[in-house]
Amino acid sequence: MSKRRSRGDGGLHWDDKRHRWIATASLGFDPSGKRIVKRASGKTKTEAKTKLKEVLRDYEDGLAIAPTGYTVKDAVTDWLAYGLAGRDKGTIETNTILCNTHVIPALGARKLRDLSADDVDKWLADKAKVLSTRSLEAIRSCLNRAVKRAMARDKVKRNVVELCAVPAGQPGRPSKSLTLAQAEAVLVAAEDSPLYAYFVVSLLTGGRTEEMRPLRWDHVDLVGDPDAVPEIPPHVAVWRSVRSSGDTKTKKSRRTLALPGRAVDGLKIQWERQGWQRVAAGDQWQDNGLVFTSAVGTELDAANVRREFRKILARAAQMPGVELVPHEWTTRETRTSFVSILSDRGIPLEEISRLVGHSSTAVTEEVYRKQIRPVIQTGAVAMDGIFGTGPGPKR
Numbered sequence: 001m002s003k004r005r006s007r008g009d010g011g012l013h014w015d016d017k018r019h020r021w022i023a024t025a026s027l028g029f030d031p032s033g034k035r036i037v038k039r040a041s042g043k044t045k046t047e048a049k050t051k052l053k054e055v056l057r058d059y060e061d062g063l064a065i066a067p068t069g070y071t072v073k074d075a076v077t078d079w080l081a082y083g084l085a086g087r088d089k090g091t092i093e094t095n096t097i098l099c100n101t102h103v104i105p106a107l108g109a110r111k112l113r114d115l116s117a118d119d120v121d122k123w124l125a126d127k128a129k130v131l132s133t134r135s136l137e138a139i140r141s142c143l144n145r146a147v148k149r150a151m152a153r154d155k156v157k158r159n160v161v162e163l164c165a166v167p168a169g170q171p172g173r174p175s176k177s178l179t180l181a182q183a184e185a186v187l188v189a190a191e192d193s194p195l196y197a198y199f200v201v202s203l204l205t206g207g208r209t210e211e212m213r214p215l216r217w218d219h220v221d222l223v224g225d226p227d228a229v230p231e232i233p234p235h236v237a238v239w240r241s242v243r244s245s246g247d248t249k250t251k252k253s254r255r256t257l258a259l260p261g262r263a264v265d266g267l268k269i270q271w272e273r274q275g276w277q278r279v280a281a282g283d284q285w286q287d288n289g290l291v292f293t294s295a296v297g298t299e300l301d302a303a304n305v306r307r308e309f310r311k312i313l314a315r316a317a318q319m320p321g322v323e324l325v326p327h328e329w330t331t332r333e334t335r336t337s338f339v340s341i342l343s344d345r346g347i348p349l350e351e352i353s354r355l356v357g358h359s360s361t362a363v364t365e366e367v368y369r370k371q372i373r374p375v376i377q378t379g380a381v382a383m384d385g386i387f388g389t390g391p392g393p394k395r
Contacts, residue, residue, distance in 0.1 A: 012045060021045050023052035025093050070155055072115055072143075073108030079146035095142055102127060102139045103146075112147070112156050120164040132172035176333055177340035178203075185322045187262075189315035195308050197263075197270035198292045198300075201236070201332060204263045206356045208340030209331045211238050213300045215291045217271075222264055233258040238357065256359050267291070306331050339364070 002064040012023050027036040040051035075376050076099050084092050106123050107115070120143070127136055144161040178186060183203060190196045219239060224243060225232040226366050237256045259267070275296055278285045287298040294300060313326040333354065342352050353364040 012048065016039070021048040023048040025052060025055075025056060025273070031235050069111050070150075071108060072110045072146075073104050073114050075112050076103055076108065076146040079142075079149050083145060083149050098139050098141050099146075103143050107143070112150060115147070115156075115160055117160045117163045120161050124164060124167055128167045128169045131169050131195065131250075133166065133169040134172055136166045136169045140164070150251050157227055175336050176329065178337040180341055180344070182316070182322060182324060183337055183341060185316040185324075186312060189319070190312045193308060193312055194273070194295075195292065195300075195380070197266035197273075197304065198305070199312065200266035200332040201259075201263050201311065203338060204260045204337070205236065205237075205238075205257050206342075207238060208335060209302060209305065209359075213292060213302070213305070214298075216289045217291055219290060220267060220291060222259070234264045235259055236263075255354070257355065295340040302331070309334075 012021060013389075014020075014226060015022050018041065020043060022039060022041050023045075024037055024039045024205060027038060029035055032100070037094055038052065038055045040048055040055050042048035078095055080092075080099060083097060099141060106118065110119060120140075124140060127139065131139070137248045140161065144159065147156065147159045147161050150156050169295075187203065193199070197213060201207065201215075202209070204259050215236070215238075222235075223235045224232050226378040235256055274293065275322065277293070278287075278297070281296045284296045288297055288299065290297070290299055292300055294304075309331050310326040310329065313324050313329055316322055317324040317326065339352055339356060343349075344354070349361050353361045358364045
């Protein structure tokens with residue numbers, strides 16, 4: 001004779017509508033006096049009872065288990081909606097695109113509690129066939145933070161994403177730099193561009209595009225103080241960026257740079273051109289104090305700057321002896337060109353690092369190692385100066 005279930009042990013019954021076995025267990029009452037009942041279903045009695053045991057084990061572990069239908073898509077959507085609060089608009093847009101393009105289509109339908117490390121490994125391996133290593137790190141980070149947020153809210157027991165390493169992806173597009181001849185051709189081709197001064201200053205100071213676009217006239221001194229001791233040359237204060245905080249990328253990125261003569265001339269031309277733009281715009285002009293603006297005084301958009309840069313490259317490519325493929329270049333490569341040209345002229349790495357606002361020379365070497373002169377000549381030049389370059393002993 002089968003043993004009768006004790007009070008509170010729950011039950012097992014067949015649901016005709018769902019065509020499934022339903023296992024239930026009563027766990028007492030919540031603070032409002034409502035009975036706490038946990039349920040699980042299965043096609044067989046054994047499956048229903050096994051699932052109920054998992055639910056009860058999770059309950060005993062202190063997890064406020066999410067609905068059994070809670071998916072990876074739900075976790076990712078929740079993270080995008082609430083986990084990025086206070087972040088820069090561009091950061092939110094980038095993460096949203098990555099999730100909607102790579103995470104949700106591949107893993108979104110998977111129940112979060114069923115997501116395994118094998119699932120994540122296979123997903124990353126598939127993505128490694130088409131994405132760079134850096135992109136793989138970005139999409140893994142999105143999934144990792146989404147699951148971590150879900151785990152903190154008792155939606156899942158553990159974060160299996162942290163157990164998975166990022167495989168090597170496809171080679172990314174290598175950063176390039178203009179040669180001195182190409183850079184000169186670009187500056188000549190830019191003379192008729194409304195952004196002539198922008199590219200002159202970017203190429204001759206190595207400023208980041210995010211630092212150039214919000215540059216203000218009150219941070220530019222086109223005269224300096226020749227009577228000061230030591231003399232203060234014309235200069236530009238790189239103190240702002242397009243980041244949500246308005247501050248530069250790092251503390252050392254906040255720097256004041258002397259302006260080469262060609263940059264000073266370019267900025268004087270920009271002052272005059274902007275005056276005419278202000279007259280032409282009339283009441284539509286928005287006076288934000290910016291150096292580089294649209295036709296109505298608003299801050300430049302990165303995509304518009306990139307398009308104008310490629311137009312200039314196309315004109316430069318038509319000059320004799322200049323080989324350039326415009327669509328292969330981006331605006332940030334005026335900065336790598338600045339590093340390359342200085343390195344070719346023997347400027348020490350430490351000085352280049354200070355000029356571009358890196359936190360250390362290690363960052364400069366890591367980011368621009370292809371643009372840094374590989375042969376260190378300082379010692380040889382110094383010794384030639386000390387001992388001369390006369391002939392050695394006769395053979």
